[in-house]
Amino acid sequence: MEFRQIGVLGAGNIGVGVVTDLVLHGITAVIVDISQEILRRAQAEVLKNIRFAPALSKTLPRVTKEEASSRMVLTTDLKAVSTCDFVIENVTEDWQTKKQVYENLERVAPPEVCFGANTSCISITQIAGATRRPANVVGIHLMNPVHLKPTVEVIRGFHTSDRTIEILLQLFSRLSKDAILVEDMPGFVSNRISHLFMNEAAFVLQDRVATAEKIDSIFKKCFGHKMGPLETADLIGLDTVMRSLDVLYESFQDPKYRCCPLLRKLVHAGHLGRKSGKGFYVYPEG
Amino acid sequence: MTSVTTAAESGIKEAVKRFILSSVNIPDLGDDDNLFETGIVNSLFAVQLMTFVEKTFAIEVEMDDLDIENFKSLNATVAFVSRKNGHRVA
Numbered sequence A: 001m002e003f004r005q006i007g008v009l010g011a012g013n014i015g016v017g018v019v020t021d022l023v024l025h026g027i028t029a030v031i032v033d034i035s036q037e038i039l040r041r042a043q044a045e046v047l048k049n050i051r052f053a054p055a056l057s058k059t060l061p062r063v064t065k066e067e068a069s070s071r072m073v074l075t076t077d078l079k080a081v082s083t084c085d086f087v088i089e090n091v092t093e094d095w096q097t098k099k100q101v102y103e104n105l106e107r108v109a110p111p112e113v114c115f116g117a118n119t120s121c122i123s124i125t126q127i128a129g130a131t132r133r134p135a136n137v138v139g140i141h142l143m144n145p146v147h148l149k150p151t152v153e154v155i156r157g158f159h160t161s162d163r164t165i166e167i168l169l170q171l172f173s174r175l176s177k178d179a180i181l182v183e184d185m186p187g188f189v190s191n192r193i194s195h196l197f198m199n200e201a202a203f204v205l206q207d208r209v210a211t212a213e214k215i216d217s218i219f220k221k222c223f224g225h226k227m228g229p230l231e232t233a234d235l236i237g238l239d240t241v242m243r244s245l246d247v248l249y250e251s252f253q254d255p256k257y258r259c260c261p262l263l264r265k266l267v268h269a270g271h272l273g274r275k276s277g278k279g280f281y282v283y284p285e286g
Numbered sequence B: 001m002t003s004v005t006t007a008a009e010s011g012i013k014e015a016v017k018r019f020i021l022s023s024v025n026i027p028d029l030g031d032d033d034n035l036f037e038t039g040i041v042n043s044l045f046a047v048q049l050m051t052f053v054e055k056t057f058a059i060e061v062e063m064d065d066l067d068i069e070n071f072k073s074l075n076a077t078v079a080f081v082s083r084k085n086g087h088r089v090a
Helices: A013-024 A036-056 A065-070 A078-083 A095-108 A124-128 A162-174 A190-206 A212-222 A229-236 A238-252 A261-268 B007-023 B044-057 B074-085
Strands: A005-009 A028-032 A072-075 A086-089 A114-118 A137-141 A151-156 A178-183
Touching: A005 A013, A005 A078, A013 A028, A013 A036, A013 A065, A028 A036, A028 A078, A036 A065, A036 A072, A036 B044, A065 A072, A078 A095, A086 A095, A086 A162, A095 A114, A095 A124, A114 A124, A114 A162, A124 A137, A137 A162, A151 A162, A162 A178, A190 A212, A190 A229, A190 A238, A190 A261, A212 A229, A229 A238, A238 A261, B007 B044, B007 B074, B044 B074
Parallel strands: A005 A028, A005 A086, A028 A072, A086 A114, A114 A137, A151 A178
Antiparallel strands: A137 A151
16 A cells, blocks of 8 residues: 555654654654644654654664655644545543544545554554444554654454554554554553553552662663663653553453552642653653 | 863863753763663663753754764763864863
């Protein structure tokens, strides 16, 4: 399939990463969000990512600011995705929000177009149920920072067709990404496990067993992880982590997914991690 | 060649060091400690560091400057800023 235009719904952390990756690989992104302010911020972030990409990766294509700008269409009108070859949805990790978006998307996207649902934990089968094309809905779990990650978790929903999987793999091939295909259950493989790490790390911090730095150091220096669970949570956004834990708790009805009170308190205090400048750590401006 | 650290470079070093130490929880930082290889910071920090030097020293990190080698240590960053500012490199 020729990917000329890809719709990107939601211009938050991951949405910005998706757009960065598309634009770097010569694909036009039609970015939809609810306000011009969010879109303007997202555009600035994408341009910053593209500008600094060569320092972080030798293999990514070099793209000028002008080229990047010409490959972005920013809009608050969902109808703009009606000309897109594929739609990647990255809206807030909240079922009611996603449900509404998919019901609206169903009305504006041509019936043959496939939707990639980018979600941390919500079941792909549940999301597909909000459309009249469940065979065309596939789960994608992109990791931060999207343009620097070579591998993606792909989730086959109950009704997802082989054609849909094939189209998605072609798109990822254009982005030089490998995919690991798994079956659908809330949290899939990655987040079902990683959120237990992040949540328990928050409990350990709350219980004053160790400082955030020590907790993360044990993961990095003893387990050989690139990042510790608390700095990972800060990178993802503590609000997203909290919402994902709530989805896992709700889905499995298992108390092991109950959100740590300290994590919830930080979210309520507006300490959302890197994006707000404070989370488990403090981040200097920049 | 004799190494000479100018007052301007000392000021740059102090500011960059302060910025790095405010971002990571380590008691001190050696002039040539490799920030990325030693795992003191992850590669995303490079973007923060580049943005910081641009704002603080009114310089522009251009396409050809986008090499992690320019920011791998305190000394490398100071040398880069000095070069961009036209100061003598230590």
